[in-house]
Amino acid sequence: MKGFGRYLMFLASLVVRRESFKTYYKLTIEEAVLVGVNSILLVALVSSFMGAVTTVQTAYNMVSPLIPKFIISQVVREMTILELAPTIIAIIYAGKVGSSMSGGLGTMRITEQIDALEVMGINSASYLVLPKVVASLIMYPMLVILAGVCALLGGYIVGSLTGIITPTDYIYGIRFVFNEYMITFALIKSFVFAFMISTISCFKGYYTKGGALEVGISSTEAVTTSVIAVLIGDYLLAQLLL
Amino acid sequence: MIEIQNISKSFNEKQILHNISGVFDKGMTNLIIGASGTGKSVLLKCIVGLIHPDTGTVFYDGRNFTDADKEMKAEIRREIGMLFQGGALFDSKTVEQNVMFPLDILTKMSPTEKIDRVNFCLKRVGLENVNSKMPSEISGGMKKRVGIARAIVNNPNYLFCDEPNSGLDPQTSILIDELILEITEEFDITTVVVTHDMNSVMGIGQKILFLFQGQKLWEGSKEEIMSSGVEELDNFVFTNKVMQNLKDK
Numbered sequence: 001m002k003g004f005g006r007y008l009m010f011l012a013s014l015v016v017r018r019e020s021f022k023t024y025y026k027l028t029i030e031e032a033v034l035v036g037v038n039s040i041l042l043v044a045l046v047s048s049f050m051g052a053v054t055t056v057q058t059a060y061n062m063v064s065p066l067i068p069k070f071i072i073s074q075v076v077r078e079m080t081i082l083e084l085a086p087t088i089i090a091i092i093y094a095g096k097v098g099s100s101m102s103g104g105l106g107t108m109r110i111t112e113q114i115d116a117l118e119v120m121g122i123n124s125a126s127y128l129v130l131p132k133v134v135a136s137l138i139m140y141p142m143l144v145i146l147a148g149v150c151a152l153l154g155g156y157i158v159g160s161l162t163g164i165i166t167p168t169d170y171i172y173g174i175r176f177v178f179n180e181y182m183i184t185f186a187l188i189k190s191f192v193f194a195f196m197i198s199t200i201s202c203f204k205g206y207y208t209k210g211g212a213l214e215v216g217i218s219s220t221e222a223v224t225t226s227v228i229a230v231l232i233g234d235y236l237l238a239q240l241l242l
Numbered sequence: 243m244i245e246i247q248n249i250s251k252s253f254n255e256k257q258i259l260h261n262i263s264g265v266f267d268k269g270m271t272n273l274i275i276g277a278s279g280t281g282k283s284v285l286l287k288c289i290v291g292l293i294h295p296d297t298g299t300v301f302y303d304g305r306n307f308t309d310a311d312k313e314m315k316a317e318i319r320r321e322i323g324m325l326f327q328g329g330a331l332f333d334s335k336t337v338e339q340n341v342m343f344p345l346d347i348l349t350k351m352s353p354t355e356k357i358d359r360v361n362f363c364l365k366r367v368g369l370e371n372v373n374s375k376m377p378s379e380i381s382g383g384m385k386k387r388v389g390i391a392r393a394i395v396n397n398p399n400y401l402f403c404d405e406p407n408s409g410l411d412p413q414t415s416i417l418i419d420e421l422i423l424e425i426t427e428e429f430d431i432t433t434v435v436v437t438h439d440m441n442s443v444m445g446i447g448q449k450i451l452f453l454f455q456g457q458k459l460w461e462g463s464k465e466e467i468m469s470s471g472v473e474e475l476d477n478f479v480f481t482n483k484v485m486q487n488l489k490d491k
């Protein structure tokens with residue numbers, strides 16, 4: 001609970017006593033390239049397989065010949081866009097980006113780089129963390145959209161290659177009783193997860209104490225805490241918004 | 243001139259600094275010495291405002307820094323340069339970007355003025371043609387030099403160095419010490435150096451403050467340090483064989 005209070009104070013410190021807009025603009029772009037572009041390949045790979053596997057498994061479970069084939073791709077769509085894309089990608093994002101944010105800040109802390117910023121009169125929390133959070137808020141939803149597209153593509157390719165479902169059926173299923181709110185919901189989730197992962201990871205890294213060992217511990221904690229937060233957040237959002 | 247009055251600081255109920263007062267003079271290298279863990283770094287961090295002392299006040303040329311408002315704090319911070327124990331260079335930036343950083347943040351200089359100033363400072367610390375190197379590509383001694391260049395780039399009035407020669411070989415240590423002394427006299431700034439290296443003490447100890455378990459036990463110059471009559475200081479000074487021989491003579 002004390003930790004949570006410190007986390008809230010940390011969040012407040014991000015927005016007070018800031019540097020000029022220009023400084024942040026540059027830093028944010030740099031971070032966005034770092035967190036976004038470098039994750040594209042991994043996200044595309046994981047989500048394509050996710051879509052492919054979901055397609056195969058859904059087909060396997062639908063034994064009744066009475067169910068039309070296009071239901072397969074409809075199920076794939078519901079599962080990937082609503083749940084798999086935002087949530088599984090969040091876990092990957094926490095592991096890849098969250099841990100490196102925490103490790104980077106932890107290293108800056110123990111090698112006194114953060115102190116060096118403070119001595120120059122810079123609000124180090126805001127200077128270092130705000131660009132990472134904003135970059136995550138911009139890039140993560142894009143990664144989720146990419147993941148959704150790749151997952152559906154993965155399903156399409158596997159479906160047609162293995163003959164589980166014809167391309168026509170697949171595309172029909174994807175468009176069948178499509179509710180646009182799903183996209184909105186997935187995007188809301190993305191913003192919330194991006195915020196949680198980036199702030200929690202930065203919080204853990206920023207308050208690292210000690211040496212190299214502790215930097216490692218902070219990174220691990222950053223990942224576990226963000227993943228737990230994401231899962232709880234996932235549940236709460238589903239309750240609230242669906 | 244920097245004056246500190248009754249600085250005390252505790253961490254988790256444990257008192258680290260006990261009522262420390264003192265004056266650090268302009269144009270001189272003022273040393274804070276003492277064994278490991280006596281609170282030298284904590285005292286230095288209290289002086290530059292990285293740690294808020296529990297009691298006590300720090301004055302920079304008569305300006306109260308501890309209780310200053312935001313504007314005053316920022317103004318004084320602009321006049322501070324600090325060299326950290328490990329150099330504390332930003333490892334995602336090149337040497338040049340590191341040295342230029344305070345100028346980017348604190349001044350409105352044009353890019354060419356900034357480059358000129360950076361090159362001047364790098365040259366001043368004896369580094370040339372390393373501008374585009376990353377901190378991970380240069381040696382420990384070079385990092386310290388870059389750290390000094392970054393500390394002096396914005397023409398500080400106050401220079402703080404936390405163990406400027408820890409982890410360096412004796413020869414490089416002396417070079418760094420001499421560099422700090424020269425810069426101090428050349429630009430007439432107030433320099434505070436934390437060290438536990440007796441070579442530095444005898445080399446550049448124009449004014450020395452001795453800390454023992456968080457208390458100030460003695461104050462004086464390197465000429466007076468042999469004959470302080472303070473037992474703890476003698477123990478600190480004469481652990482070194484060479485120094486012991488000197489005393490016996």
Ligand SMILES: Nc1ncnc2c1ncn2[C@@H]1O[C@H](COP(=O)(O)OP(=O)(O)OP(=O)(O)O)[C@@H](O)[C@H]1O
Nearest residue numbers: 253254258276277278279280281282283284285438
């Ligand atoms: N942020 C902190 N929280 C808790 N205790 C601290 C903190 N910073 C320093 N201390 C404690 O204060 C004491 C003095 O530490 P300090 O770093 O000032 O020693 P030092 O004199 O600089 O030693 P060295 O020569 O080894 O650098 C140590 O016992 C240390 O554990």
Ligand SMILES: [Mg+2]
Nearest residue numbers: 282283284404
């Ligand atoms: Mg120290």
